[in-house]
Amino acid sequence: VIDNTAPDVNCRDDIVLDADENCKAPVPDIGSSSDQCGVDTEDHQPRVGSLANLGMTTIVYTATDIANNDATCSTKLTVVDNISPDVTCIADLVIEADEDCKAEIPNIGTSDDNCGVNGEVQIPSIGSTVLAGVTSITYTATDDSSNDASCSTLLRVVDTTPPGVTCFDELVRVADENCEAPVPLIAASTDNCIVQSEVQQPEVGRFLGTGGHIITHTATDDSDNVAACTTVFKVVDQTDPEVTCTADIIQDADENCQAEIPSIGVSDDNCGINSEDQVPSVGSITEAGLTTITFSAMDNSNNDATCTTAFTVVDSTSPEVICIDDIILEADENCNADVPSIGASTDNCGVNNEIQDPPVGFMAEVGVTSIFYTASDMNNNDASCSTVLRVVDNTIPFVKCLDNIQQVADSSCEGRVPNIGDATDNCGVTGITQSPPVGTKVGLGDTVIQYTAIDKYGNSASCTTVLNVIGTGALDVRCDPNTELFADENCEATVPDIGFAAGSCGNEVASQEQVPRPGTTVGDGQTDVTFTALDTNSNAPYTCTTEVNVIDNIPPVQDDQGSICLWPANEKFYCESVSTLFQGTDNCGILDIRYLGCQTNPSHDLDCPYCVYNAETDSVCLRSESGFIYTIEANAVDAAGNNGLFSRTIAVPVYDTGNHNGTCEIPLVDLDGQRRELMSGKYGDRKMGKDGKGGKSGKTGKSYGSCGGKGGKGGKGGKGGGKYSEGTDGTDIGKGVVTDIGKGI
Numbered sequence: 183v184i185d186n187t188a189p190d191v192n193c194r195d196d197i198v199l200d201a202d203e204n205c206k207a208p209v210p211d212i213g214s215s216s217d218q219c220g221v222d223t224e225d226h227q228p229r230v231g232s233l234a235n236l237g238m239t240t241i242v243y244t245a246t247d248i249a250n251n252d253a254t255c256s257t258k259l260t261v262v263d264n265i266s267p268d269v270t271c272i273a274d275l276v277i278e279a280d281e282d283c284k285a286e287i288p289n290i291g292t293s294d295d296n297c298g299v300n301g302e303v304q305i306p307s308i309g310s311t312v313l314a315g316v317t318s319i320t321y322t323a324t325d326d327s328s329n330d331a332s333c334s335t336l337l338r339v340v341d342t343t344p345p346g347v348t349c350f351d352e353l354v355r356v357a358d359e360n361c362e363a364p365v366p367l368i369a370a371s372t373d374n375c376i377v378q379s380e381v382q383q384p385e386v387g388r389f390l391g392t393g394g395h396i397i398t399h400t401a402t403d404d405s406d407n408v409a410a411c412t413t414v415f416k417v418v419d420q421t422d423p424e425v426t427c428t429a430d431i432i433q434d435a436d437e438n439c440q441a442e443i444p445s446i447g448v449s450d451d452n453c454g455i456n457s458e459d460q461v462p463s464v465g466s467i468t469e470a471g472l473t474t475i476t477f478s479a480m481d482n483s484n485n486d487a488t489c490t491t492a493f494t495v496v497d498s499t500s501p502e503v504i505c506i507d508d509i510i511l512e513a514d515e516n517c518n519a520d521v522p523s524i525g526a527s528t529d530n531c532g533v534n535n536e537i538q539d540p541p542v543g544f545m546a547e548v549g550v551t552s553i554f555y556t557a558s559d560m561n562n563n564d565a566s567c568s569t570v571l572r573v574v575d576n577t578i579p580f581v582k583c584l585d586n587i588q589q590v591a592d593s594s595c596e597g598r599v600p601n602i603g604d605a606t607d608n609c610g611v612t613g614i615t616q617s618p619p620v621g622t623k624v625g626l627g628d629t630v631i632q633y634t635a636i637d638k639y640g641n642s643a644s645c646t647t648v649l650n651v652i653g654t655g656a657l658d659v660r661c662d663p664n665t666e667l668f669a670d671e672n673c674e675a676t677v678p679d680i681g682f683a684a685g686s687c688g689n690e691v692a693s694q695e696q697v698p699r700p701g702t703t704v705g706d707g708q709t710d711v712t713f714t715a716l717d718t719n720s721n722a723p724y725t726c727t728t729e730v731n732v733i734d735n736i737p738p739v740q741d742d743q744g745s746i747c748l749w750p751a752n753e754k755f756y757c758e759s760v761s762t763l764f765q766g767t768d769n770c771g772i773l774d775i776r777y778l779g780c781q782t783n784p785s786h787d788l789d790c791p792y793c794v795y796n797a798e799t800d801s802v803c804l805r806s807e808s809g810f811i812y813t814i815e816a817n818a819v820d821a822a823g824n825n826g827l828f829s830r831t832i833a834v835p836v837y838d839t840g841n842h843n844g845t846c847e848i849p850l851v852d853l854d855g856q857r858r859e860l861m862s863g864k865y866g867d868r869k870m871g872k873d874g875k876g877g878k879s880g881k882t883g884k885s886y887g888s889c890g891g892k893g894g895k896g897g898k899g900g901k902g903g904g905k906y907s908e909g910t911d912g913t914d915i916g917k918g919v920v921t922d923i924g925k926g927i
Contacts, residue, residue: 185249189217193243193255199234201263205297206233212257213243222248236261236297236326263327267295271321271333276340283375284311285339291321293331300326314339314375314405345373345401349411357419361453362389368413369399376404392417392453392483419483423451427477427489435470435495439531443468446491447477456482470497470531471560497561501529505555505567511546513575517609518545524569525555534560548573548609548639579607579635583645590652590689590719596623597651603633605643612638626651652719653689658682659715661726669734673770674703680728681713692716706732706770706822738768738818738826746832751808755794759801760816764828768820775828777802778815786810809836 192214199207211230215221225244228234239259246252270292277285287306293299301324306312317337324330347369355363365388371377382399384390393416400410427447435441445464449455458479462468473493480486504526511519521544527533537556540546551571558564582604589597599622605611613636618624629649636642660682667675679700685691694715698704708731715724743765748756760777780793780802792805793812804812811833818826 185219185247185251187218187247188251188253189215189221189245189247191215191243191245191253191255193241193257196258196260198260198262201236201261201265201297203265203296204233205236205261205263207259207261208232209234209239209241209259212241212259213245213255215243215245215253217245217247217251219247219249221245222250234259234261236263263297263325263329265296265325266329266331267293267299267323267325269293269321269323269331269333271319271335274336274338276338279314279339279341279343279374281343281374282311283314283341283373285314285337286311287317287319287337290319290335291323291333293321293323295323295325295329297325297327299323312337312339314341341375341403341405342407343374343403344407344409345371345377345403347371347399347401347409347411349399349413352414352416354416354418357392357417357421357453359421359452360389361419362391363417364389365395365397365415368397368415369401369411371399371401371409373401373403373407378402378404378406390415390417392419419453419481419485421452421481422485422487423449423455423479423481425449425477425479425487425489427475427491430492430494432494432496435497435531439470439495439497440467441470441493441495442466443473443475443493446475447479447489449477449479449487451479451481451485453481453483456480468493468495469560470495471534497531497559498563499530499559500563500565501527501533501557501559503527503555503557503565503567505553505569508570508572510572510574513548513573513577513608515577515608516545517575517607518547519571519573520544521546521551521553521571524553525557525567527557527565529557529559529563531559531561533557534562546571546573548575575609575637575639575641577608577637578641578643579605579611579637581605581633581635581643581645583631583633583647586648586650588650588652590656590721591626595653596625597629597649598623599629599631599649602631602647602649603635603645605633605635607635607637607641609637609639611635624649624651626653656721657689657691657715657717657724658684659713659724659726661711661713661728664729664731666731666733669706669732669736669769671736671769672703673706673734675730675732677702677704677709677711677730680711680730681715681726683713683715683724685717689721690718692718704730704732706734708732734770734820734822734824736769737824738766738772738820738828740818740826740828741765741767743830746830748804748806748832748834751806751834751836753805753807755803755805757796757799757801757803759799761800763802763814763830764816764818766818766826766828768818768824768826770820770822773819773821775816775818778817778827780804780815781813783811783813784809804832806834808834810834 194212197210201207209226209228209230209232211226215224223246227242228239240256241259242254242256244252244254272290275288279285287308287310289308291304293302303322305320306317318334319337320332320334322330322332349369353366353368357363365384365386367386368382371380380399380401382397384397395415396412397415398410398412400408402408425447431444433441443462443464443466445460447460449458460475460477462473462475475491475493476488478486478488506524513519521540521542523538523542525538527536535558539554540551552568553571554566554568556564556566584602587600591597599618599620601616601620603616605614615634617632630646631649632644632646634642634644662680665678669675677698677700679696681694681696683691683694696711696713698709698711708729710727711730712725712727760775764775766772777795782792786792792807792810794803796803802814811831814830814832816828818828
């Protein structure tokens with residue numbers, strides 16, 4: 183029998199559910215089914231109890247019978263949001279108005295919603311500005327389902343800023359014809375909001391007299407904020423007095439060539455005259471000539487004014503003049519003579535000016551010069567006289583010849599006559615002769631040369647020089663180039679022959695010498711070797727020099743010091759200075775021996791080395807550790823910077839636990855005669871534990887120093903045959919640890 187009939191299915195009508203706080207709703211069971219042969223399975227998509235999002239979801243129900251016949255139906259589930267957003271506004275605000283009498287609207291609200299906030303609106307909007315006063319701000323939030331909610335905050339914008347009042351700096355006004363000036367407006371005011379009123383005292387336009395006045399300007403805004411400033415207002419009198427002088431006056435001099443000064447001026451001023459003055463004063467006496475009389479007036483503000491009158495006292499009497507007789511003078515070293523003073527004068531009103539032409543002190547040349555003397559008084563009356571001056575030259579030229587000359591002959595064994603003289607004359611040299619003439623060839627030996635000079639007025643003078651011509655040709659003297667030599671085993675080198683000399687044209691090598699001489703030994707460094715030759719004509723010595731530089735290129739060599747055997751192997755440190763450990767030689771001397779390092783065999787932990795260098799004492803300290811071999815290296819440097827590697831080996835024999843004091847296969851070398859222990863506190867000795875008493879455990883052995891030796895052995899157990907064992911190596915805190923503490927039995 184075959185079942186082809188599908189199940190009978192039935193679904194619920196469409197469903198509408200409210201969204202929960204998460205904006206979802208659970209999927210309900212929507213279907214039922216029946217089948218003639220029985221329903222095998224039922225299925226919901228989405229499954230029953232799953233969460234559906236906001237909006238519409240189609241739920242499909244499917245039933246399947248045991249013959250796999252199936253049928254479906256569906257229901258639409260709509261999840262709706264009816265919950266308004268949750269909104270919160272801040273408390274009412276008070277904000278200070280800015281420089282424009284405004285304040286920015288702040289963000290006042292926040293919101294939340296089960297399905298999410300879709301939009302937020304604030305009126306007025308955030309960042310917009312409002313004037314001083316009270317403004318209500320409303321915040322509204324809307325979710326995706328158009329549910330909305332609102333809240334509000336009151337914003338009060340207050341103005342506490344006083345007006346800005348700016349007064350001018352000190353003001354100065356010039357007094358008018360009544361000695362007054364009006365008060366100006368001294369300030370300008372601004373306010374972030376509104377300036378309500380401005381008051382100035384004293385008021386604008388009021389007339390004030392000269393002097394300083396304090397003016398105050400006060401501004402008040404519409405919030406009753408007040409500000410004020412002050413300015414010093416000065417009224418100054420800058421008007422000069424009015425002065426009037428009489429016209430110029432001409433008056434004859436009296437019998438004493440004088441006249442009396444008259445009164446010449448009057449004055450007036452807008453602020454009053456304080457004082458008047460006349461120079462020269464009225465009634466004073468003046469000499470013949472022009473006198474400028476100045477009248478001045480000053481007011482109470484120290485303004486002044488002047489005027490002048492020319493007062494002329496005239497004189498018509500000429501001076502009396504006298505000149506000396508004609509004179510003759512000898513020309514000086516410059517072929518001139520100083521013009522003397524030749525005249526004198528007197529005048530009833532006094533000589534005003536004296537003129538001599540040429541003037542006194544003028545340099546007159548050789549020959550005849552007429553000198554004129556003129557005197558004038560203060561009224562330009564004048565008189566003249568003259569004297570004849572004759573200047574003569576009787577001085578011979580000054581001639582100077584060279585000292586006697588020695589000249590080396592040329593390739594023809596001849597000399598050439600040089601210019602031997604020089605001449606000067608107060609009036610100038612006009613002719614020079616030399617015999618033999620300049621350039622004349624002369625033979626070997628002495629030649630007398632005469633030099634003569636004559637001046638323009640026939641005065642002459644002569645001198646002579648002897649020319650001695652000697653054999654020609656200079657010595658050819660040469661030295662080798664600068665030389666470098668290597669120092670020998672004694673830090674020396676042999677000086678070579680460095681010079682050469684040869685003569686020519688009758689002038690031969692008389693002797694030659696080298697210092698230091700060839701074959702001399704010199705030490706390292708630079709030595710100047712000088713070669714000197716003398717000629718047969720007794721000329722100055724010929725010399726040249728070569729630098730001989732002796733260089734040390736041999737490094738220091740270590741002495742055969744052998745190895746060192748260190749005993750006993752007691753785990754103590756022994757020290758020796760680097761200078762004692764290493765000995766060596768150098769051809770020029772060792773400058774310094776510096777420690778390089780130390781190696782151990784077997785190798786050892788570097789945190790607690792068995793080989794330690796102490797820089798303060800320049801010494802090496804070794805731990806006498808059984809079976810260890812130490813290799814110490816140092817660098818030897820000589821003065822020339824040559825380096826030599828020095829090395830020493832120090833061995834510690836293996837410790838024998840029997841009655842054996844240790845043996846050294848190589849000779850025992852005591853480090854410094856008495857071994858010295860390193861007392862730095864870092865390396866210490868061990869101490870044995872104390873024996874237990876009465877069956878108690880032995881105490882732990884200890885060691886000292888961060889790199890101490892092994893811990894001491896544990897103490898023996900008390901009576902009863904307790905055992906003990908040796909402690910282990912010391913730890914960083916310097917204590918040995920006993921592995922087995924003896925216990926009493």
